[in-house]
Amino acid sequence: MIDWNEQFAAATQNMRRNTVREFLKYAGRAGMISFGGGLPAAELFPMDEFQNASEAVLRKYGSRALQYGETEGVPELRENVAQRHGVGIENVLITSGAQQALDLLGRVLIDRGDVVAVENPTYLALLSSWRVHEPEFTAVEPEDIGGDKGALKRAELFYLVPNFQNPKGTTLTLETREKVAEFASTEEMAVIEDDPYGALRYEREALPSIFELAGKCGGPVVSVGTFSKILAPGLRVGWVIANKALIEKLVQAKQSADLHTSTLNQYLACELAMSGLLTTHVPKLCLEYGRRRAAMLAALEEFMPGEVTWSRPAGGMFLLVRMPEVISGAEVAREALEENVLVVPGDDFHIVGGRNTLRLNFSNCAPDSIRRGIQTLGKIVGRFLNEESKYRVSFSSV
Amino acid sequence: MIDWNEQFAAATQNMRRNTVREFLKYAGRAGMISFGGGLPAAELFPMDEFQNASEAVLRKYGSRALQYGETEGVPELRENVAQRHGVGIENVLITSGAQQALDLLGRVLIDRGDVVAVENPTYLALLSSWRVHEPEFTAVEPEDIGGDKGALKRAELFYLVPNFQNPKGTTLTLETREKVAEFASTEEMAVIEDDPYGALRYEREALPSIFELAGKCGGPVVSVGTFSKILAPGLRVGWVIANKALIEKLVQAKQSADLHTSTLNQYLACELAMSGLLTTHVPKLCLEYGRRRAAMLAALEEFMPGEVTWSRPAGGMFLLVRMPEVISGAEVAREALEENVLVVPGDDFHIVGGRNTLRLNFSNCAPDSIRRGIQTLGKIVGRFLNEESKYRVSFSSV
Numbered sequence: 001m002i003d004w005n006e007q008f009a010a011a012t013q014n015m016r017r018n019t020v021r022e023f024l025k026y027a028g029r030a031g032m033i034s035f036g037g038g039l040p041a042a043e044l045f046p047m048d049e050f051q052n053a054s055e056a057v058l059r060k061y062g063s064r065a066l067q068y069g070e071t072e073g074v075p076e077l078r079e080n081v082a083q084r085h086g087v088g089i090e091n092v093l094i095t096s097g098a099q100q101a102l103d104l105l106g107r108v109l110i111d112r113g114d115v116v117a118v119e120n121p122t123y124l125a126l127l128s129s130w131r132v133h134e135p136e137f138t139a140v141e142p143e144d145i146g147g148d149k150g151a152l153k154r155a156e157l158f159y160l161v162p163n164f165q166n167p168k169g170t171t172l173t174l175e176t177r178e179k180v181a182e183f184a185s186t187e188e189m190a191v192i193e194d195d196p197y198g199a200l201r202y203e204r205e206a207l208p209s210i211f212e213l214a215g216k217c218g219g220p221v222v223s224v225g226t227f228s229k230i231l232a233p234g235l236r237v238g239w240v241i242a243n244k245a246l247i248e249k250l251v252q253a254k255q256s257a258d259l260h261t262s263t264l265n266q267y268l269a270c271e272l273a274m275s276g277l278l279t280t281h282v283p284k285l286c287l288e289y290g291r292r293r294a295a296m297l298a299a300l301e302e303f304m305p306g307e308v309t310w311s312r313p314a315g316g317m318f319l320l321v322r323m324p325e326v327i328s329g330a331e332v333a334r335e336a337l338e339e340n341v342l343v344v345p346g347d348d349f350h351i352v353g354g355r356n357t358l359r360l361n362f363s364n365c366a367p368d369s370i371r372r373g374i375q376t377l378g379k380i381v382g383r384f385l386n387e388e389s390k391y392r393v394s395f396s397s398v
Numbered sequence: 399m400i401d402w403n404e405q406f407a408a409a410t411q412n413m414r415r416n417t418v419r420e421f422l423k424y425a426g427r428a429g430m431i432s433f434g435g436g437l438p439a440a441e442l443f444p445m446d447e448f449q450n451a452s453e454a455v456l457r458k459y460g461s462r463a464l465q466y467g468e469t470e471g472v473p474e475l476r477e478n479v480a481q482r483h484g485v486g487i488e489n490v491l492i493t494s495g496a497q498q499a500l501d502l503l504g505r506v507l508i509d510r511g512d513v514v515a516v517e518n519p520t521y522l523a524l525l526s527s528w529r530v531h532e533p534e535f536t537a538v539e540p541e542d543i544g545g546d547k548g549a550l551k552r553a554e555l556f557y558l559v560p561n562f563q564n565p566k567g568t569t570l571t572l573e574t575r576e577k578v579a580e581f582a583s584t585e586e587m588a589v590i591e592d593d594p595y596g597a598l599r600y601e602r603e604a605l606p607s608i609f610e611l612a613g614k615c616g617g618p619v620v621s622v623g624t625f626s627k628i629l630a631p632g633l634r635v636g637w638v639i640a641n642k643a644l645i646e647k648l649v650q651a652k653q654s655a656d657l658h659t660s661t662l663n664q665y666l667a668c669e670l671a672m673s674g675l676l677t678t679h680v681p682k683l684c685l686e687y688g689r690r691r692a693a694m695l696a697a698l699e700e701f702m703p704g705e706v707t708w709s710r711p712a713g714g715m716f717l718l719v720r721m722p723e724v725i726s727g728a729e730v731a732r733e734a735l736e737e738n739v740l741v742v743p744g745d746d747f748h749i750v751g752g753r754n755t756l757r758l759n760f761s762n763c764a765p766d767s768i769r770r771g772i773q774t775l776g777k778i779v780g781r782f783l784n785e786e787s788k789y790r791v792s793f794s795s796v
Contacts, residue, residue, distance in 0.1 A: 001616070001617075002583075003586075007644075009505070009507055009508055009512075009531070011509075012651075015650040016650065042460075042461035045465075047456060047464075050456055051452075051456050054449075054453070054456065055453070062440075062445065063440035064440070065632060066440075066443045066448065066630035067438070067630070068631045096660075097657055099654075103655050103656070107409065108407060108413075109407055110407055111408055111409075114407075125653065128653065129655075132505070133407070185400075219399075232662075233464070233466045234463060235464070236494075246402045246405075249406055252413040252414065253413055255523065256530070257498060257501050258495050258497050258498040258634060259497045262663055264632050264666075265660055
């Protein structure tokens with residue numbers, strides 16, 4: 001009998017199911033209030049528009065919508081993405097969600113031992129995807145780029161999410177963006193700017209991307225985007241915008257990875273984008289998600305013990321809660337699960353520290369559920385703090 | 399200015415645009431008779447059924463069809479695939495086409511230097527996908543497995559396409575399948591059985607898969623399949639059936655690669671498969687493709703010079719033409735392109751030899767176009783042979 005565990009390649013040691021995933025499998029449990037996944041609100045999906053667009057795509061494009069397509073993507077969608085970003089069609093590769101864009105970039109850009117700078121914390125599935133190439137991850141705060149550039153000086157690559165970062169919810173200032181653009185240009189460091197949430201802004205004005213500030217496709221910045229958060233993640237349609245030489249390499253990698261992204265879904269995304277739906281749908285999302293964010297911030301204020309802090313995102317879907325050092329996010333999350341509230345520990349998003357953090361998603365629950373969920377969570381954190389202080393007292397009285 | 403070419407990882411040296419791809423870009427040229435790609439006949443796509451299924455899926459599954467889904471695949475489709483193959487749902491992973499299944503298997507199973515046995519020639523995009531892991535490919539004829547097992551003894555992995563292989567069109571006999579199953583079980587060698595064309599059989603009876611013969615998920619064989627050839631490739635929905643330990647690893651790899659396959663397309667495939675469409679649609683495909691195969695075989699008989707041979711597939715979409723050693727398939731293909739006939743050189747499908755071969759697809763053209771295309775091709779090959787014999791004459795007369 002073959003023992004499959006004996007067959008696995010060495011690289012699989014760098015693959016692991018992350019803890020977050022273990023929590024997320026409870027998301028569908030009856031009565032669960034989920035602050036867990038990064039799920040858009042399902043009740044806001046434009047179902048009728050999808051019905052109409054499916055019908056239209058099969059009618060307009062006919063069998064082309066079901067046939068094999070070019071690895072680069074269907075020309076109509078590449079053109080649409082290119083126009084919206086002011087680049088040429090040759091600079092656009094359509095990918096199977098932004099996750100595939102990141103995965104292909106890892107395959108094409110990372111050698112073992114390369115120094116890869118990331119914010120700390122950063123997007124968890126970026127870390128898992130790139131870890132198989134065995135880079136040396138280093139934590140860099142984009143704001144500090146004007147000061148000590150030590151870590152960045154060594155970095156071949158800098159990955160960042162400029163708007164409403166996952167899991168922090170933070171947004172880079174214009175000044176920081178300019179500094180990153182300038183540093184990358186001077187040092188010839190490649191920057192991957194991943195912007196899944198940029199359109200979901202609930203206050204203040206949008207800022208220019210680092211990609212624009214650094215000269216678009218002529219510069220050192222690669223731009224990654226997706227329809228997942230503004231249309232529907234089930235489509236799995238994203239894109240990379242980059243210098244033509246890089247696109248060419250990514251196309252080779254993608255050809256091996258999955259030949260091309262679903263033609264049908266590319267035409268669907270294109271049909272919906274061209275119909276002008278986004279100009280009415282995105283503001284609707286912003287209005288509702290903005291309400292949910294407000295509900296969560298208010299509930300945190302009302303129910304969280306004074307020792308706990310959290311970020312105040314201007315958009316996106318997440319915020320990060322930071323508890324006193326002694327409290328474990330994973331333990332709080334496990335306890336919360338017992339009381340039908342799903343949160344994920346922030347630990348795995350960090351390359352240093354983060355044990356005492358929780359990531360909270362606010363896009364997937366109605367405001368009243370958010371309030372109840374945070375009330376429960378506040379009580380649980382309170383209990384942990386009490387336990388802790390009792391322990392401290394009894395310890396000091398010994 | 400950053401020079402992107404300087405940024406590429408070493409592994410990208412093993413990525414290349416293959417020659418076939420360079421030819422395929424001409425497939426859409428007006429008036430072109432294409433024997434090039436592996437394209438199903440677009441005019442046979444069940445367009446009305448797709449219209450109805452799209453409508454039904456969005457109505458029945460609602461927002462679930464547009465939301466993020468489990469990496470393993472939507473349970474309904476996994477169950478459907480599991481039932482059709484007599485395995486458990488835990489043995490099924492849904493992938494973004496069979497190409498992704500192969501890519502993930504490469505990531506999870508191949509270490510640099512591993513000996514990987516393949517038929518010669520074999521599926522081109524398998525070679526490109528696995529080449530980045532730097533295995534040592536070795537050519538093995540499955541029929542010879544009873545004799546000298548030298549090469550196979552060293553192999554960790556054996557990839558084969560048992561039915562109507564791409565590019566050869568050949569099918570393994572029951573005896574060969576049994577020998578491979580037994581050898582793999584004894585030697586604990588893993589076998590990847592890729593079967594995209596199995597349902598497209600135009601003569602004789604179907605044979606049991608090596609996967610079945612070797613004890614299904616308890617044995618050393620992994621089964622890879624797809625809806626691309628029996629439904630529509632534009633969906634990009636395929637699957638792997640394997641031992642649970644391997645599925646678990648593949649899930650980890652897939653999570654990094656693209657999170658999951660399009661939920662919408664998985665439900666579409668499921669809806670169409672459960673509607674019983676395949677039981678009426680596949681026989682329709684077989685009838686028409688069988689006609690096209692017959693047309694191509696008859697035309698080859700009629701128009702090809704006597705020195706040329708070809709395979710006679712019992713199903714599938716391809717056959718392989720072998721010309722005298724002195725003739726270059728690439729040169730013939732280039733010349734054919736000038737006369738609006740698209741064929742691909744067989745070279746890149748081989749790990750040894752094959753320079754004098756052409757792969758011909760017969761599923762994508764109507765019988766009368768096939769006859770005209772082969773007539774043109776026959777003339778071109780005839781010219782090459784004449785040139786060659788003149789050269790030989792003049793050379794021998796020197």
